[in-house]
């Protein structure tokens with residue numbers, strides 16, 4: 001993939017707009033439900049194919065967004081993904097996530113309060129957007145380094161095979177886990 005095809009992540013300015021929009025939605029929810037909803041951390045560290053995710057991590061509520069998908073499809077995500085994830089947060093506070101279906105009637109009614117379309121997820125063209133990084137395992141023969149996939153590494157660990165260097169014919173030996 002050529003360098004110019006790779007898009008940049010969302011800028012700090014636009015991240016700030018996302019946090020402001022989140023705060024606005026929380027105000028709307030507070031006046032509608034007549035209760036407070038604490039400010040929720042908004043992170044831009046999500047990778048993979050999803051634009052956004054609401055999560056409870058170690059007892060802490062957090063909304064995570066994909067910085068690349070937000071950068072490329074900002075308008076879409078601004079009007080749809082933000083209310084989508086904030087509505088998950090609101091339903092969690094109101095009902096508890098385990099008590100309801102993720103995109104059930106409770107979530108839909110919060111989306112209606114926000115005046116947002118209750119569509120589940122958008123499908124985006126992810127060309128040029130970095131995908132989830134896979135683990136690599138560094139191996140070495142007598143002449144060079146190799147990077148093996150998790151699948152091949154596990155196969156070797158289970159004693160189900162080994163790999164020989166194409167150049168020198170010596171057996172590949174595990175060195176370290178790579179990035």
Ligand SMILES: [Zn+2]
Nearest residue numbers: 084088102120
């Ligand atoms: Zn959802």
Ligand SMILES: [Zn+2]
Nearest residue numbers: 141143165168
């Ligand atoms: Zn070799």
